[in-house]
Amino acid sequence: MHLYAGKKHQKYILNDCPNDQLLFAMGIRNGLTVSIVTKQPIGGPIIIRIKNREIAIDKALACHITAKAVT
Amino acid sequence: MDCHQQHQFKHRPTGIKKVLLMGNPNVGKSVIFNRLTGLDVVTANYTGTTVTYHEGLIRHQGSQALLIDVPGIYSLNVQSKAEEVAVSMLNAGADLIICVLDATHLERNLSLAFDLQNYDIPVVYSLNLSDVARRKGLEIDTKLLSQYLQAPVFETVAVKNLGVGALKHIIFQDFPKVNKMQVHNPIEKSQEIVQNVLQENDVELSLLERFSDWCIKPKTGIPIMFLVLALALGIIVGGGKAIRSIILLPFVNQIYAPLVTRIVERFVTDGIIYRVLVGEFGVLIKMIEWPFALILPYVLLFYIVFSFLEDSGYLPRLGVLMDGIFRKMGLPGSNIIPFILGYGCAVPAILGTRASGSKKERIIVVTLISIAVPCTAQTGAFITLLGDRSLFALLFVYMLSFITIFFTGLLLNRLLKGKSRPLILEIPNLLLPDFRSLSKKIWIKLKHFVKEAQVPMFFGILLAGLIVETGAIIWIGTALEPLVVGWLDLPKEASLSLLLGVIRRELAVMPLLEMDLTTIQLITGSVVALFYLPCISVFVILVKEFKAKIAFLIVLTTFFMAFFIGGLVQNILNWVM
Incomplete structure (x- = not known):
C-alpha cells in the first residue's frame, strides 16, 4: 500500500521511497518506521512522525511512497 | 528585510x-x-x-x-x-x-x-x-x-x-x-x-507540545487558525486605534500643528506658500501626521504580531493547514509565509520568494501580492479611513481582497505553464520567542519603515500640496473625469489619490481622508487603492527580479483590476443600496 492510504495513529515501515532529493534531505528513506499524525483536508499533505520529528509530505509524493503497516 | x-x-x-x-x-x-x-x-x-x-x-x-x-x-x-x-x-x-x-x-x-x-x-x-x-x-x-x-x-x-x-x-x-x-x-x-x-x-507531553499537536490537526487546527488571525487583527486594529487616538493624534492636533502653524505665520500668513506648508495638504503637518500619527501605530503592532508568530514556529503550521487551498492556486502551502510578509511590505515578500520554488510559483505569488495584498501602511490607512465610519466597510474590502486573491490564483494556475513543487516541510518546535531577539527584530523593521517612508512621503505630500494649491488638480481632474467621476463615481479631486498612489501605497488612501465622501465612495476609493500599483519601490523590485516584460504585465494587471473592480463594486453597491 502507499503511505497516503495509511490510517491515523498507525505505524508503518517505509518500503520504497521515490528517488527525491527533498525526501532524502529530510532523512526519509527505506526501512524507516513512521507513524501518521494527521491528514489535511482538500488534498493537503499528510503529516508523519519519525521519532520526535514531524514532517508534512505532499499528497502526491506520499502516494508514491510504499509502506507496510507494523502490527 | x-x-x-x-x-x-x-x-x-x-x-x-x-x-x-x-x-x-x-x-x-x-x-x-x-x-x-x-x-x-x-x-x-x-x-x-x-x-x-x-x-x-x-x-x-x-x-x-x-x-x-x-x-x-x-x-x-x-x-x-x-x-x-x-x-x-x-x-x-x-x-x-x-x-x-x-x-x-x-x-x-x-x-x-x-x-x-x-x-x-x-x-x-x-x-x-x-x-x-x-x-x-x-x-x-x-x-x-x-x-x-x-x-x-x-x-x-x-x-x-x-x-x-x-x-x-x-x-x-x-x-x-x-x-x-x-x-x-x-x-x-x-x-x-x-x-x-x-x-x-x-x-508527559508539555502543554506547549500538546498545543503544537492541536495546531496541526484540522479539527482543532482550523479553529485555532481563525482564533489566531482574529486575535492578531484585534491587537493590530484595536491597539493601533487606541495608541492613535489617545496619544498621537492629540499630540499632532493640539501641540504640533498649532505650534508649526504659528511659526510659519511669523513669516507668511497667506498665499500659496502658506497653504503648501500648513494648509489642507500642508507638508509640514501632514509629513508628521500621516506617517507617524496615523500609520506608525499599525506598522509597529503588525511587526510585533508578525515577529511573534514567525519566531514561535506557528507559521509553518499555518502553511500545512492552508496547503490544500493554496494547491488550487498552484502553490505549496509554505507560500503562506511570503503572503503574510506581504501584509507587512511587498518588497521583502518578493525578495523572499527567491529562495523558494519554481518560476511559475514565484510569478503567481508575486502577482497576487502585487495586486491584492495591502501592506501594513496601507492597512493603517484603511483602518483610519474606513474603520471610523463602518467596520463592515473595512471587512468588505478585506473579504474582496481574499476572494480576488483566490480566483486570480486559480486563473494564473491555469494560464501559466510549469509545475509547482511538492510540499515537504519539517515542522519546527513550537516555542515561546526570546524577548531580546524579538524586540531587536521589531526595532530593526520599524527603523527600516521610518527610513524608507519618510522621504517619499515628504515629496508625495509636497506634490499633493502643489497640485492642489496651484490649481493643477482641476486640470488633472478634468482629464481623468470620465474614469474618476464617470466610472468610479468619486469627486474630481480623488484623481490626486491615483497620482500619489504610485509613490506609496498608503498615499493612494490618505488624500481621501481630507475629502467629504459617502461610505460607498470611501469603499470604492479603498478598493481602487487596494488593487492599484503597490508603489514605486515594488515596481523597481519587480523589474530587478523579473524581466521588464513580466514587471510591466503585472503593473498593467494591477491598473486594470483596480479600475475594473472599483467601478464594478461602486455600480453594484449603488444599485443595491
Missing part, C-alpha cells in the same frame, strides 16, 4: 581568524550568530530565512575573529543555491567551523557533520536546543558524542544565552591541524552514533 545586505564588511579586517557558522535550517544558528557578535541580524524560525549570508566580528578579551553565518543546509550535495554558497565558502577556506546541531533532531543533523569532515578545517559542535531536548525526554551523552566526532561538543541554549560563552572562548584557542575523515556510510554511522549517545525517556 533589506538588512540582509547591510552588514558585509567593506574592509574585511586582515590577519584575524575566520570562523564559519554552519548547520541545518531552523537549528537556532542565527540566534547563536546574534549572541556571538551582537550584530543586528534578523532571525526567524522558519526554513530558508538565511538566503544571503551575514558577517560579524566576535570580540573576546582583546582579540577579534570574523564570523560568517553560512546559509542553513541539510547536506553539501550542491542541490540548492544555499548548498552552492556553503560549498564555495568552505572551498575558500577558514580557520574554524562552528557546526550547530539540533539536539532534538540529532540523527538528521549528523549527516552534515560528516560532510564537513571531508574538509581539513577544525570543527567545534554546538549542541543547541538542548533545553527543548531535555523537555522531550532526550538525554545526550555529549562526551561520547565528542569522541565519535573527534571534536569538542558544547551544549547550548542560544535563546537563553547558555553555553555561548564557552563557545566564544574556544574560538580563540589554537587548534591542531586536522586530518580529513571519510565516513563511508553516513546513514548507518549516524544511526550507530545516535543509538549509543541518545537515551529517550518517556515524558
Whole structure:
C-alpha cells in the first residue's frame, strides 16, 4: 500500500521511497518506521512522525511512497 | 528585510581568524550568530530565512575573529543555491567551523557533520536546543558524542544565552591541524552514533507540545487558525486605534500643528506658500501626521504580531493547514509565509520568494501580492479611513481582497505553464520567542519603515500640496473625469489619490481622508487603492527580479483590476443600496 492510504495513529515501515532529493534531505528513506499524525483536508499533505520529528509530505509524493503497516 | 545586505564588511579586517557558522535550517544558528557578535541580524524560525549570508566580528578579551553565518543546509550535495554558497565558502577556506546541531533532531543533523569532515578545517559542535531536548525526554551523552566526532561538543541554549560563552572562548584557542575523515556510510554511522549517545525517556507531553499537536490537526487546527488571525487583527486594529487616538493624534492636533502653524505665520500668513506648508495638504503637518500619527501605530503592532508568530514556529503550521487551498492556486502551502510578509511590505515578500520554488510559483505569488495584498501602511490607512465610519466597510474590502486573491490564483494556475513543487516541510518546535531577539527584530523593521517612508512621503505630500494649491488638480481632474467621476463615481479631486498612489501605497488612501465622501465612495476609493500599483519601490523590485516584460504585465494587471473592480463594486453597491 502507499503511505497516503495509511490510517491515523498507525505505524508503518517505509518500503520504497521515490528517488527525491527533498525526501532524502529530510532523512526519509527505506526501512524507516513512521507513524501518521494527521491528514489535511482538500488534498493537503499528510503529516508523519519519525521519532520526535514531524514532517508534512505532499499528497502526491506520499502516494508514491510504499509502506507496510507494523502490527 | 533589506538588512540582509547591510552588514558585509567593506574592509574585511586582515590577519584575524575566520570562523564559519554552519548547520541545518531552523537549528537556532542565527540566534547563536546574534549572541556571538551582537550584530543586528534578523532571525526567524522558519526554513530558508538565511538566503544571503551575514558577517560579524566576535570580540573576546582583546582579540577579534570574523564570523560568517553560512546559509542553513541539510547536506553539501550542491542541490540548492544555499548548498552552492556553503560549498564555495568552505572551498575558500577558514580557520574554524562552528557546526550547530539540533539536539532534538540529532540523527538528521549528523549527516552534515560528516560532510564537513571531508574538509581539513577544525570543527567545534554546538549542541543547541538542548533545553527543548531535555523537555522531550532526550538525554545526550555529549562526551561520547565528542569522541565519535573527534571534536569538542558544547551544549547550548542560544535563546537563553547558555553555553555561548564557552563557545566564544574556544574560538580563540589554537587548534591542531586536522586530518580529513571519510565516513563511508553516513546513514548507518549516524544511526550507530545516535543509538549509543541518545537515551529517550518517556515524558508527559508539555502543554506547549500538546498545543503544537492541536495546531496541526484540522479539527482543532482550523479553529485555532481563525482564533489566531482574529486575535492578531484585534491587537493590530484595536491597539493601533487606541495608541492613535489617545496619544498621537492629540499630540499632532493640539501641540504640533498649532505650534508649526504659528511659526510659519511669523513669516507668511497667506498665499500659496502658506497653504503648501500648513494648509489642507500642508507638508509640514501632514509629513508628521500621516506617517507617524496615523500609520506608525499599525506598522509597529503588525511587526510585533508578525515577529511573534514567525519566531514561535506557528507559521509553518499555518502553511500545512492552508496547503490544500493554496494547491488550487498552484502553490505549496509554505507560500503562506511570503503572503503574510506581504501584509507587512511587498518588497521583502518578493525578495523572499527567491529562495523558494519554481518560476511559475514565484510569478503567481508575486502577482497576487502585487495586486491584492495591502501592506501594513496601507492597512493603517484603511483602518483610519474606513474603520471610523463602518467596520463592515473595512471587512468588505478585506473579504474582496481574499476572494480576488483566490480566483486570480486559480486563473494564473491555469494560464501559466510549469509545475509547482511538492510540499515537504519539517515542522519546527513550537516555542515561546526570546524577548531580546524579538524586540531587536521589531526595532530593526520599524527603523527600516521610518527610513524608507519618510522621504517619499515628504515629496508625495509636497506634490499633493502643489497640485492642489496651484490649481493643477482641476486640470488633472478634468482629464481623468470620465474614469474618476464617470466610472468610479468619486469627486474630481480623488484623481490626486491615483497620482500619489504610485509613490506609496498608503498615499493612494490618505488624500481621501481630507475629502467629504459617502461610505460607498470611501469603499470604492479603498478598493481602487487596494488593487492599484503597490508603489514605486515594488515596481523597481519587480523589474530587478523579473524581466521588464513580466514587471510591466503585472503593473498593467494591477491598473486594470483596480479600475475594473472599483467601478464594478461602486455600480453594484449603488444599485443595491
